[in-house]
Amino acid sequence: MILSTRANFRLLRRRRIKDRIMTGVIMLLSLIAIIPLFMIFYHIVVNGISAINFDFFTQLPVPLGEIGGGMGNCILGSIILISIASLGAVPIGVFGGVYLSEYKHERTASLFRWVVDLMMSMPSIVIGLFVYTSIVVPSKSFSAVAGGIALGLLMLPIVAKTTEEVLKLTPLHVREAGLALGLSRWRVILFIVLRGRKSAVITGIVLALGRIAGETAPLLVTAFGNRNWPTSLMQPTPSLPVQIYNYAISPYENWHKQAWAGALTLVVLIFFINIFTRVVFTRNDLGRNTQ
Amino acid sequence: MKKVFDLFFKKHKASEVRKSDFAFVFFLRCLAVLVILIFASLIYYLWDGSSAILKHSGWGFFLGREWDPNSDQFGALPFIYGTLLTSVVALVIAAPIAISAAILLTEIAVQKIAKPFGFLIEMLAAIPSVVYGLWGIFVLAPFVRDYIQPFLGKYFSFLPFFKGPPFGIGIFTAGLILAIMILPTITAVCREVFLAIPTSLREGVLALGSTRWEMIKTAVVEAGFSGILAAIALGFGRAMGETMAVTMLIGNRPDISLSLFSPGATMASVIANESPEATSNLHVSSLAAIGFALFLVSLGVSGLARLITKITKRRFAK
Numbered sequence: 188m189i190l191s192t193r194a195n196f197r198l199l200r201r202r203r204i205k206d207r208i209m210t211g212v213i214m215l216l217s218l219i220a221i222i223p224l225f226m227i228f229y230h231i232v233v234n235g236i237s238a239i240n241f242d243f244f245t246q247l248p249v250p251l252g253e254i255g256g257g258m259g260n261c262i263l264g265s266i267i268l269i270s271i272a273s274l275g276a277v278p279i280g281v282f283g284g285v286y287l288s289e290y291k292h293e294r295t296a297s298l299f300r301w302v303v304d305l306m307m308s309m310p311s312i313v314i315g316l317f318v319y320t321s322i323v324v325p326s327k328s329f330s331a332v333a334g335g336i337a338l339g340l341l342m343l344p345i346v347a348k349t350t351e352e353v354l355k356l357t358p359l360h361v362r363e364a365g366l367a368l369g370l371s372r373w374r375v376i377l378f379i380v381l382r383g384r385k386s387a388v389i390t391g392i393v394l395a396l397g398r399i400a401g402e403t404a405p406l407l408v409t410a411f412g413n414r415n416w417p418t419s420l421m422q423p424t425p426s427l428p429v430q431i432y433n434y435a436i437s438p439y440e441n442w443h444k445q446a447w448a449g450a451l452t453l454v455v456l457i458f459f460i461n462i463f464t465r466v467v468f469t470r471n472d473l474g475r476n477t478q
Numbered sequence: 479m480k481k482v483f484d485l486f487f488k489k490h491k492a493s494e495v496r497k498s499d500f501a502f503v504f505f506l507r508c509l510a511v512l513v514i515l516i517f518a519s520l521i522y523y524l525w526d527g528s529s530a531i532l533k534h535s536g537w538g539f540f541l542g543r544e545w546d547p548n549s550d551q552f553g554a555l556p557f558i559y560g561t562l563l564t565s566v567v568a569l570v571i572a573a574p575i576a577i578s579a580a581i582l583l584t585e586i587a588v589q590k591i592a593k594p595f596g597f598l599i600e601m602l603a604a605i606p607s608v609v610y611g612l613w614g615i616f617v618l619a620p621f622v623r624d625y626i627q628p629f630l631g632k633y634f635s636f637l638p639f640f641k642g643p644p645f646g647i648g649i650f651t652a653g654l655i656l657a658i659m660i661l662p663t664i665t666a667v668c669r670e671v672f673l674a675i676p677t678s679l680r681e682g683v684l685a686l687g688s689t690r691w692e693m694i695k696t697a698v699v700e701a702g703f704s705g706i707l708a709a710i711a712l713g714f715g716r717a718m719g720e721t722m723a724v725t726m727l728i729g730n731r732p733d734i735s736l737s738l739f740s741p742g743a744t745m746a747s748v749i750a751n752e753s754p755e756a757t758s759n760l761h762v763s764s765l766a767a768i769g770f771a772l773f774l775v776s777l778g779v780s781g782l783a784r785l786i787t788k789i790t791k792r793r794f795a796k
Contacts, residue, residue, distance in 0.1 A: 206689035213586060216578035220665070221598045223658045227605060227613050234616075279509055286506040299510035302517045308780040309773060310719025312746045316769035317520045319753055320527040324762060329754075343513065373502035401606025404721035404746070408753040428608045428722075435612045436726060443616070450609045461604050465597070 228454070235451030238444040243452075248414055248430075254441055258449055260416045264331070264425040265400070267417055268410060271335025272399060276342035277392055281381075283343070284350020284388075289376050306344040314340050315405030323409055331417060331424035334410025341402060342395045349391030353384050390467045397460035401453055403428035427453060524773060527766030530759060539767060545732040547752065552764040554771070556732040560649065560742040561772075564724060565717035567653025567738065568660055573710055576661045577699075580668035585694055596669075603662035611726030614655045619646035619727060622654065627739055642737040645729070650738040652728040656720055660713040667712055667787065671705030672698055674794045708786035715779035718772065721746040745772045 242257045249256030283299065290296050318337040323329055357380050365375035381388065411423040412433060427449055434446035531539055531552060542553020579599060583592050623646030630640040675698060683697040684690075699706070729741020730751055743751075745768045756762045 202689050202692070206691040209691040209694075210586060213578045213581050216575045217582040217595070220575050220579045220661055221595070221602070224598055224602050224605075226617065227609070230613055230617050231609070279513065282506055282509050283513060286510055290503065290506065293507075295507050295510050295514075298514060302514050304784075305777060306517060308715065308777065310721070310746060310776055312719065312721040312749050313524075313769050313773045313776075314520075316749055316753065316766065317523055320762070320766050321519070321523045340516070371496045372499045376502075397604070401608065403606065403608040404725075404750050407722075407750050411754055428606060431608050431612060432722060432726070435608075435615055446612055450612050453606060454609055457604050457606070458601070461601065 231447060231451050231454055234444070234447035235449075238448035239451060243445075243448055247416065248445070251439065256441075256445070258427060258430055258445060258452075260413070261425040261427045261430040261449070262452075264410070264413070264417045265427045267331055267420075268334045268338055268406065268424060268426055269396060269400065271331065271420075272338035272342050273392075273396065274339075275336070276339040276346055276395070280343045280346025280395075281350050281388060281392075283347035284354060285376060285381060287347060287351040288354035289380070303344045303347050306340070307348065311341055311402055312404040312408075315408040318405070319408045326421075328421060329409060329411035329423040331410055331420045331422070334406050334424055334426070337405040337409045338399045338402060341405065342399050345395040345398055346392055349394065350388050353387040353391060354380055357384060386467055390464045393460055394464045397457045397464075400460075401428055401457060403432055407432065524766055524770040527763055528770045530763035531767050534760060534763075539764065540771065543734060545748075547756070547758070547761045550758070550760055552760065554745070554764070554768050556734050557743055557745045557748050557768060558771075559734050560728065560732075561718050561744040561746070563649055563738070563742065564653045564656055564728065564744055565714055567650060568656035568717045569710060569714055571654065571657035572661045572664060572713060575657075576664035576709070576713070577668055577706060579661070579665045580672055581694055581698065583665070583669050584672040585690070585698060599662050599665050602658065603666075607659070607720060607722040608726075610655050610659055611723040614651065614723055614727045615647075618655060619651050622646050622651045626650075631739075638736045639738045642735075642739045644739055645741065647727060647729045647741060648739050649728060649742045652724045652742075652744075653738070655723045655727055656717045659720060659723060660716045663716050664709045664713040667709035667783075668702075668706055671702045671709065671787065671790060674705075674791050675701050676794060702790065704786050705790040708783040708790065711779055711783035711786070715776045715783065718744075718779070719746060719776050721750050725750050745769075 242255060243259075244257060244262060245259045246255070246257035247260055248258065283303070287296055287300055287303070291300075315337050318333050318340070322333045322336065326333075361383065362375055362380060365379045366372065370379075406426050406429050410426055410429070412429045413423045413425040415425075417424045431446045431449040431453070434442040434449070437443070535542065535552065539552060540554050540558065542551075543555050544551040544553045545556055579595075583596055583599075587595060623644045627640075627644030627646070627650070631642075631644060634640045679701060680693055680697045683693045688696070724744055725747040728743060728747055730743050730747060731741040732743045732748070733740065735742070749765050749769055749772075752761070753765055756765060
């Protein structure tokens, strides 16, 4: 088919215009993708900042009808729950990651990797339901221990996976150098490989903490909530995300304000964790840039 | 028994591995086995928990349309329907936007723009579900009620999906918030797939005289099509498991209605909503059964997605 020059030119122009239009459409859609982020930030800051004060972090919630009060007990409760979670998930996760990276050819390791992958992709409410049926229902009580275990089960695969990824980046010759010095393998792993990537491993842990700090669904069915200071690990324990949920679905103006303030606290915390990890993750303890 | 024994005490020559090494590996294996056992007990507890309701009403439990805990009526169909419908709404909205964002990140934007843009998209994934729910209740739902739903009702009321009074709270709004939440997942997977496509393919298409859009269409979208499908499947899995934001925005009524404006409930939302108050054995058991079904389906979907990504990546690696 031979096109006249003019027709050829027209076709080319049409293709160019189509190119421009589609590029514009892609840019427009991409812009739409991040608009919600800015709107959420805007609304959280505007609505939350007025209720943020010293009382908010230290006081108990006030009874209905009174103005003010705070989420001190929820913040303390969240810290307790996250501590219980880290107590189990950090050591098991880090050593699990070491196992995945350093002994990857073992049969147990491939089964373990499969389980960790499955746990990562599991909806968090299912983990909550598991703890609910296995701990809460038999013990007939919501508790900080149950909530902590649920959070720990969410945290463990994240820590194990990031530790594995980080240790894999250590070049083989570093391990060989250690072994050549006559060190036993576990000393090489703990004192050369793991220590060499210490800050990256810690970053992974912090990232996992940021991930579970906002988890609500599993806590709702395990730690439940409480309007007083947490006094015992076997009692229902308040937490920041659950309190935000309770306040958000309530019909009271003062509680809505508190919910926004709680959301602001949570989002600022998570935002800083993300920026912090981003800065540290690109740095390598061995003195070389990985990215 | 011997197999278990071998797993821990594989025959090593004493000269090969020192005793301390042996103890270390043993310790690591114990930890791994502990986690595997926890996972196995998770499956066992969910299965055991759901056995009571399955004995009571059999597999028909998943087809029952009535859900009324007060009169011991348990049927899971409204929740399955709600989960599917909200997820589909979310995918229809999120998929084109997320894929466009991935194209922008890999094909169009220069590094200086792509980096902060990618960071912003990732931040969307970092915001907790409950914060999305809070924002949804006070900002998104009123907006949907006042602007989007009247608009859809006015011009598309011939479709059965857009009938009924605009409440703001309902399946449509829940799907909308889900769309925002699964967007970063789809974008991240698409981006990974697009980056795996060799540059030579793009160069080849461009060298034939195509425009950039034609290159994107043939060398990126069509070449990475299976990867895009995997990303969408992964987003689908995420959407099904999302709990808090949906619970806060869907209205929590176990109805089956064709209209997207009416309130509904999902599998995840009913667990979060009713577990704290469930007292009867049968009620707890039916919640466990719903959780078990959710677990199996989301594992199936994400497993499928991972398989597709792996195959796609391997194809490009050759």
